[in-house]
Amino acid sequence: MSPLLECRDVSVRYSDVVAVSGLDLNVDRGETVALLGPSGSGKSTVMYAIAGFIPVAEGHISIAGVNMSDPKRTRPPEIRPVGLVFQNYALWPHMTALENVAYPFRRAGDSGEQATRLAAELLAKVGIGGLGDRRPGELSGGQQQRVGLARALARSAEIYLFDEPTAHLDSLVRAAVEEEIRRRREELGSAAIYATHDSEEALAIADRVVILREGRPIQVGTPVDIYERPTDEWSARLTGPVSAISGRASSEGRGRVQVQVGDSSFGAESASPVSKRAVGVLIRPEWVTPGGPINGRVVGVAYRGPHTDYTIATDHGEVVARVAGSPKLAEGEQSGWTIQRGWVPPGSESE
């Protein structure tokens, strides 16, 4: 069976700016994919191309086996089975929240009454059941975003596109929205694509994550892959704090290496077999635990609620360690640490 969405070697341009290039992406029914990339990396552009707002300059996009976009032809948005949450919401200012949400129902042929009822239900689901009579201008930013979400969900689509859908939503509402999307996925086999710069969100909700950098997909993988085995330091930083230190690696087979730094060594995974080579090793903060052979001075303390991040200056470079609880060490203190594991990304060897 062909995938629900197929993007093959897609490039998209804004007159002279190439916003996306070489994008290959298949999404199956029921799957959730996250597009993760920094600001300006082309996430919204990918969404717009899938929704049919901009033509592709190269490649093609098909949905459910039907060719939708190629450089010659862009089929119009209304015939694509797609629901979209806009990054900037794009609510219609002349309609109330309820009318905004009822709109897709009306277009799908529901009676006015029916559409209003369904829209009211959706608004209640996203937690603003009482605000249906307000115009977008009379709602707070997050409330507007929820109207945008409800409007997208009002279209019964095969692919839902969410462009930064929770940028202004607190965790409580976020959970409700994620729940609704999961339900649709399971009940209707819809797929969902999230565009987000929030790696935590991407890793938490997606089955697969695509990392975009300057319009190019540089890594595609499961959340665990993306987090623990990033393709390079840049991607690693995108998904959370990471420290890079250099050491000498010796292979232990089956992707495992032993890394020697100063007097001590620690085990790490490696993308490619390496032996007796100087490598850059990436270390996540939670892979560093307090107490142990590696000594350093605390140069930064950041309390992050559930945990505290310490930046430790060691002889081999700065390392960030994440320890549960509120700060227990102060800046300037000396202490010992253990590196539990590391990751040697591909092509990170040097002479």
Place this chain on the structure above:
Amino acid sequence: MSPLLECRDVSVRYSDVVAVSGLDLNVDRGETVALLGPSGSGKSTVMYAIAGFIPVAEGHISIAGVNMSDPKRTRPPEIRPVGLVFQNYALWPHMTALENVAYPFRRAGDSGEQATRLAAELLAKVGIGGLGDRRPGELSGGQQQRVGLARALARSAEIYLFDEPTAHLDSLVRAAVEEEIRRRREELGSAAIYATHDSEEALAIADRVVILREGRPIQVGTPVDIYERPTDEWSARLTGPVSAISGRASSEGRGRVQVQVGDSSFGAESASPVSKRAVGVLIRPEWVTPGGPINGRVVGVAYRGPHTDYTIATDHGEVVARVAGSPKLAEGEQSGWTIQRGWVPPGSESE
């Protein structure tokens, strides 16, 4: 010395909607305060009142000892020493990014050339030095947000107001922006107020956090206070996952209690002295560690990059535990856990 910003018993209304009420807030020079609240709680409204966009219905606002707003009189924005990042950016579509940022310099009397130079520097600082010639309509969401940030920073203000300033920014840019704000605070003694729904951000950057709920400030405190000693379960949830279980508490003095659940017991802090009472205890996921006397079945697993959250059904209620690393337990598995600590919020006793 009077505080830089003083809000005394402030209420703000949009015709018939009371958006903020009873707000008391002092901000000192050099301080960073976060307004944390869910969507619609009145964060933006507080910002607008401080900036002078909306009159206060009750109370008054003074800046640097000068009365700026009271129900009779609202002094105009341009005479307030305030810089604001709008939640919706509010960039001027007819100006390029550079012109947008140069604007406040021009208003402050800088020459055109000088203003352009300074604006270019600011744009470079927020990472879009190369996009100065583009109009806002040709920028991605996050890039627009950065222009908005740079424009606010272009005003040399005593108070910077940031309304969800990093909603569309990835962690890399975020860090750069936070750094710039810290620098100003230190160099110029400016204060900063962040409105955010993102508790992690609030806790990481603020000296003090104000929790808003439906327009009322319900807790003011340091980040550690807010996270570890929330005023109720609702605030606790706002700042991160939390489990609430009920047990029988016995006081140990100095705010410490021992909580009995089933056969085992654990130590907890309490807002008020309690003795032999049924209480609701709040438990952060990272206060729960694997292995130990409390048995439960895993009913949910969420991978969050640095850690994995397990939802465990115990005899005393569901408890969430946060464990570093990728998932090691699957749904349905039985295992033992230890609760390291807990928090008994004020007024949580029941008979």
Place this chain on the structure above:
Amino acid sequence: GGGEQADDDGVLRIYTSVTQDTVDAVVAGFEEANPDAAVEVFRAPTGELSARIAAELRDGSLVADIFWLTDPLSIQQYERDGLLREWDPENIEAVPQEFRTGSFFGTRVLNMVIIADGSLMETPSDWRDLTGIEGDVAIPDPGFAGSAFAALGFFALSPDYGIDFYRDLKDNGGVQVRSPGDVVNGVAEGLYVAGVTLDRAARDAVEAGSPISLVWPASGAISLYSPIAVVDANGTETAEAFIEYVLSKEAQSAIADTGWEPIREDVDWPHTGAKLTIDWSLAFDRQDELLADYREIFEG
């Protein structure tokens, strides 16, 4: 030209710039006398009427059977272009010689007269007095109305006055106003002490109680007439019959009842006096020149 397009649907089409109530009264009488005749009137101000005629002539769609115009200026051109039928109505003798040619015939008379502020001690009695009177004298713009142009034509072409008459008027405080109606209004309101205007407008105002007096100049009012003609290519017997009717005593009485001086002297008309007439053919030929001279005096 519109020659080929002679329509024969039996409808009599009249293009006119004569006042509506006058046309209405005459047409009603004609229709009563000729119950089978169907008459359609297109009435428009002179400018619009000549523009329409010009346009219709260009694309050959002119359908008018009759032109019935306010003053004898435009009709000169139609006559020269051979548009008009040369014929002699039976009633021709009723029209004074100076108010007709071989193809168009006067239907009513308009007179340019003097009006003066009613409170004036020494009212002017002849044209010359206007150049010596104390106070401003209102002159209607000859560029706007045929009647005003008639005055210009008369004075400029007359050996007794010449264009210098206007120079004298101007030097003595002559002011140009838009139309004869504005002259009446201005004098009535005391803005000007006297002015040159149409007898009809002045008479209406006096009758309604305006504080002005109408002076029939001793040497004569400058008289012009409203010509009527058959469009040769279209006009049927009905058209000729209509003109016969207009010149009849009955129609002329109807015209007089609407307040205009009839062309027939045998119809009772009390408000009249000596008349001065113009060589319209010459005035027409020298139109641009006259207007340019005039403008040089009043606008230069």
Place this chain on the structure above:
Amino acid sequence: MIRLLRNTPLPLVVSVAVALLVGWPLAELVGVAIEVIGHPGAAPGLEPIVNTAMVGFGAALLTVGLGASAALLTERARVAGRQWLRLGILLPVLIPPFVSALSWLRAYGPSGLLDDAIGLELEGLLGPLGIILVISINATPLAYLLTVAALRTRAEKDLELAARVSGASPVVAARTVTLPLLAPALLGAGALVFVVGINAFGVPAFLGTPASFDTVTTRIYQDLALSARPESFARAILLASGLVLAALMVVSAGEALLHRAGETPRRAAPSGPSPQIGRPLRLLTAFVWVAIALATIAPLIALILIALTRAPGLAPVPANWTMANFAQALDGRFLGALGRSTLLALLAATSAVFLGAMVAGLRNRFGRLAGLAALLGFAVPGSTLAVAVLLSYGSALRDTLALILIAYVAKLWAVGHRSIAGSAGNIAPELVYAARSSGASISTALRTVVFPLLRPALVGGWVLVFLFAFHELTMSSLLYGPGTDTLAVSILNLQQLGDVPVSSALAVILTVPLLIGAIPLLVIGNLPRRLMGTG
């Protein structure tokens, strides 16, 4: 927009409309012009041309200034009785320009009401300054409506607040942010008023003649009015062509300027704050009311008094009042003509706005050219355009309402277009995208999203075209036939050679019923509010 409208028959429809409404008639005119160009005596003088340019530019500048200030006042400042103020500013739109001229003359001219009462007259009312002033006051609602529409769809308040919080005073914020954002609308208004100015006939005829101030239009009138000589006709057409050329040059120069500055659509953004800040401007509001009273209400009262008075020169006191002047201006044909005029104005307004919206939708070079073409129709003086329409459609459509309608639409298309164009540029593309990915076809998206967003502009343009058409005199008096006479024609035909009380009555009849009809609509129906969207 252009991308959204790809693959639609829009360009085709617009091309056909341009060809039929402007292309063919103007081609006929050009044919005539070429034929007569070497005709002896056809050369018009220079002076009326200079005068006309002066009136056009003066009126455009003054009107746009007045209209934009009024719009900023009612939409941005804190003023009491905002609805009433809007109404007051819109009032002159109900008054045909020649009525304004007449009433100003009666109120403030030599031996006007003011002169009679306190011996004061407005220096310079007779002459270029007075002409510019009266045209501007009459056209201010046009500039006002266009600016308000653009304020609603373009310049949102949060953008001004952003300027204020960047340190700009209200005036600087207006200069640097609000007005630049309104530039397309202001330019559109300026272009229309420029053309209104160079095309004005009634006002210069009333106020210019006594000062011997001739404009191109009064010359054209004279050329046509005096005689049917070919050279007069030729000169009229040459002068008209000159007007068209001037309008073309000035407006395309302005558009080129604007185009270089670039289109500045705002991306869809979450709605920002939109409070009304600042102190209530009581003094300014009072001043504006006085201005409205002096500019509109007092002259109208003067006019009504004149119309009621038995004869010129009598004091306008009840003892001298009579209804005879009105009786003379009305007769049995009045009602039929009223019905026809209303129908024509409805049709013309709807078609002009419809076609205007289409041109506004084409946001590319072709659209700009079509916009210019539409403006040409507006720039041709009424008498000349009517001749052109007669030359093109006269034989086929003689004596039908369709002939008059064609002339109206050809003339007023530009009003429909410019009203909308200033606002259309800022409909964020995302709002249309959102509709389409909710399942709406292009036409549904236009109907449900674009048109409602443009409502202030569409309604404003519609009202303007309706009133222009309702008051139209020159073209209808040339084109009507048996059974197709319009209101203005039927009244005009009853007029006695410029009899002042009767023409005052005529003016009152053209104005007052509209006022009486419109005010309850405006007040009870809350029309300005609805017309301009919420807020």
